[in-house]
Amino acid sequence: MSTSDVHLSVERHQRDTPKSSETVVDGCKTSPGNSGSVGPGGSKRALACMRLFEFVPASVAESEPQQNSRSIYRSAYLHIRLRQMDPQGEEQQDREDLDDDEVVIRPESDVILETGSKGPYDYDLIVIGGGSAGLACAKEAVACGARVVCLDYVKPTPLGTKWGVGGTCVNVGCIPKKLMHQASLLGEAVHEAAAYGWNVNEKIKPDWNKLVSSVQNHIKSVNWVTRVDLRDKKVEYINGLGSFLDPHTMTIKMKSGDRKITSQTFVIAVGGRPRYPDIPGAVEYGITSDDLFSLNREPGKTLVVGAGYIGLECAGFLKGLGYEPTVMVRSIVLRGFDQQMAGLVADSMEERGIPFLYQYVPLSVEKLSSGKLLVKYEHSQSGEVRSDTFDTVLWAIGRKGLVDDLNLANAGVHTFKDKIQVDSYEATNVPNIYAVGDIIYGKPELTPVAVLAGRLLARRLYGESTQRMDYTDVATTVFTPLEYACVGLSEEDAVKEFGADEIEVFHGYYKPTEFFIPQKSVRHCYLKAVAERHGEQRVYGLHYLGPVAGEVIQGFAAALKSGLTIKTLMNTVGIHPTTAEEFTRLNITKRSGLDPTPASCCS
Numbered sequence: 001m002s003t004s005d006v007h008l009s010v011e012r013h014q015r016d017t018p019k020s021s022e023t024v025v026d027g028c029k030t031s032p033g034n035s036g037s038v039g040p041g042g043s044k045r046a047l048a049c050m051r052l053f054e055f056v057p058a059s060v061a062e063s064e065p066q067q068n069s070r071s072i073y074r075s076a077y078l079h080i081r082l083r084q085m086d087p088q089g090e091e092q093q094d095r096e097d098l099d100d101d102e103v104v105i106r107p108e109s110d111v112i113l114e115t116g117s118k119g120p121y122d123y124d125l126i127v128i129g130g131g132s133a134g135l136a137c138a139k140e141a142v143a144c145g146a147r148v149v150c151l152d153y154v155k156p157t158p159l160g161t162k163w164g165v166g167g168t169c170v171n172v173g174c175i176p177k178k179l180m181h182q183a184s185l186l187g188e189a190v191h192e193a194a195a196y197g198w199n200v201n202e203k204i205k206p207d208w209n210k211l212v213s214s215v216q217n218h219i220k221s222v223n224w225v226t227r228v229d230l231r232d233k234k235v236e237y238i239n240g241l242g243s244f245l246d247p248h249t250m251t252i253k254m255k256s257g258d259r260k261i262t263s264q265t266f267v268i269a270v271g272g273r274p275r276y277p278d279i280p281g282a283v284e285y286g287i288t289s290d291d292l293f294s295l296n297r298e299p300g301k302t303l304v305v306g307a308g309y310i311g312l313e314c315a316g317f318l319k320g321l322g323y324e325p326t327v328m329v330r331s332i333v334l335r336g337f338d339q340q341m342a343g344l345v346a347d348s349m350e351e352r353g354i355p356f357l358y359q360y361v362p363l364s365v366e367k368l369s370s371g372k373l374l375v376k377y378e379h380s381q382s383g384e385v386r387s388d389t390f391d392t393v394l395w396a397i398g399r400k401g402l403v404d405d406l407n408l409a410n411a412g413v414h415t416f417k418d419k420i421q422v423d424s425y426e427a428t429n430v431p432n433i434y435a436v437g438d439i440i441y442g443k444p445e446l447t448p449v450a451v452l453a454g455r456l457l458a459r460r461l462y463g464e465s466t467q468r469m470d471y472t473d474v475a476t477t478v479f480t481p482l483e484y485a486c487v488g489l490s491e492e493d494a495v496k497e498f499g500a501d502e503i504e505v506f507h508g509y510y511k512p513t514e515f516f517i518p519q520k521s522v523r524h525c526y527l528k529a530v531a532e533r534h535g536e537q538r539v540y541g542l543h544y545l546g547p548v549a550g551e552v553i554q555g556f557a558a559a560l561k562s563g564l565t566i567k568t569l570m571n572t573v574g575i576h577p578t579t580a581e582e583f584t585r586l587n588i589t590k591r592s593g594l595d596p597t598p599a600s601c602c603s
């Protein structure tokens with residue numbers, strides 16, 4: 001999500017808010033009572049919030065009482081940005097000095113909204129977890145007329161890093177990762193600019209602290225907008241750690257003490273956190289992605305342990321920012337992805353100067369008197385032990401579902417490998433308890449999946465919808481320096497499912513036009529379509545390694561879900577000169593053995 005996305009989401013919310021007395025939206029009935037910020041009440045609330053935070057000078061608040069919600073949000077956003085950029089850090093001070101008046105959004109408080117209770121339970125729904133899945137589910141359930149409370153609590157990392165509402169994606173996942181990836185691509189672009197005739201200083205260097213503070217400012221503004229959005233949508237939010245007492249009762253640990261609440265239904269959306277290896281020094285001296293995006297010192301020479309997408313992305317942007325990452329791989333790179341593409345991603349990173357230590361596992365981390373970290377590691381086959389010193393050790397060895405604090409046994413919910421197994425309705429083994437997002441077992445751990453699944457669940461529970469989440473053919477991108485995006489089946493999964501004789505793979509290397517002038521390597525720019533061999537030649541999977549991969553694959557994902565065939569792909573006229581058009585030019589099959597390297601760009 002970018003700065004403009006924050007504006008956009010607010011604008012979209014207002015545009016979508018129904019103005020008639022009751023409207024059906026996506027199977028949910030909404031009424032002015034839960035319609036958010038449109039109208040004088042909404043504007044008044046937003047203004048009051050801003051006065052409370054002192055984000056808007058009194059002059060703005062007093063002199064423009066009639067301005068619409070959209071411009072109020074925009075002013076608020078600008079003022080948040082200004083305050084957060086204040087080098088004295090006065091924004092934090094302002095928040096601590098707040099008086100508790102009629103406005104209920106209070107960053108320092110545990111409870112945002114007053115609770116209302118009707119019927120045998122305090123609530124219709126308690127959503128545990130205020131991340132992508134939980135927030136989407138809670139907001140939609142309220143829009144459908146349910147009495148909902150959403151709990152969110154973040155335990156600090158061993159280093160002490162903590163963050164606000166919004167979950168992993170906003171605070172320590174997709175958003176800061178994409179911003180750091182962008183920072184790294186910009187550095188590369190500046191170097192390329194010289195070849196395009198720009199007079200640039202080739203010795204440019206990034207300022208890590210400035211990057212971190214820009215990224216964190218953006219995150220804080222998203223946290224704030226999230227809170228305002230929850231307030232406007234009448235979603236009660238409690239900053240507390242929930243755990244079950246029985247299938248309908250939960251205790252919430254809050255700063256102000258424990259509280260017991262009951263609900264008809266529960267949605268568990270607690271997500272996961274990075275794992276630490278069980279070796280000496282791992283927790284004391286290592287960090288994870290939870291710490292990296294707010295690290296208050298330069299990472300320097302970094303050992304990234306783990307070659308899943310998070311490890312590779314972090315190593316990629318660290319290299320682009322001028323640091324020295326090394327990737328340690330226990331077994332394979334990008335498990336779960338197409339392995340030919342995974343190999344090309346790793347090769348492209350090695351070509352950029354990122355060393356990979358294959359088949360090694362860490363044994364210990366020790367802090368030397370110099371402050372450097374001495375890491376001992378072992379070859380998993382030969383047993384050879386090596387050591388090296390690093391400034392930072394980043395664990396990217398996988399994520400653990402946050403089931404422990406929930407006391408699920410009290411509710412009778414079964415767990416499986418730190419996760420919760422659900423059926424196709426996201427129902428657990430306990431009838432009134434559901435789970436959604438990263439915490440569920442065996443489904444893609446991605447924000448858009450969590451959001452859509454959460455929303456659809458709420459519509460089924462409280463609206464008139466019966467639509468279930470379709471977890472197949474979800475497109476995704478690995479934001480490595482040369483990006484990799486895919487949708488559908490990997491080549492090996494297609495072979496496993498249909499047999500090698502029934503699969504045709506169309507593939508090709510290509511040369512992005514914009515790579516020629518700065519003489520960037522085109523060696524790993526490659527794509528393939530995995531398709532049915534006979535009949536209509538339905539496309540099962542598309543894989544692309546190259547620039548702006550996510551943007552390229554997103555549209556093809558809709559085509560694939562609509563039953564794309566090789567014939568349609570070949571009859572689609574490309575947009576020239578783009579890299580996405582290469583999908584319309586694929587005409588060499590792997591089976592043919594012909595050379596898939598292109599002769600020219602334009603014929």
Ligand SMILES: Cc1cc2nc3c(=O)[nH]c(=O)nc-3n(C[C@H](O)[C@H](O)[C@H](O)COP(=O)(O)OP(=O)(O)OC[C@H]3O[C@@H](n4cnc5c(N)ncnc54)[C@H](O)[C@@H]3O)c2cc1C
Nearest residue numbers: 129131132133153167168169173242271437438445446447
């Ligand atoms: C570094 C990184 C990069 C990523 N990049 C991408 C990307 O580019 N694209 C993409 O689609 N996805 C990406 N992801 C994955 C994405 O962030 C997750 O899929 C998504 O955030 C899952 O949402 P969720 O709601 O299930 O869980 P979360 O967002 O983790 O939210 C769960 C919330 O519940 C809270 N909680 C836990 N236990 C309790 C409790 N007992 N009581 C109260 N609250 C509790 C947690 O603290 C957390 O705030 C990335 C993840 C990481 C780590």
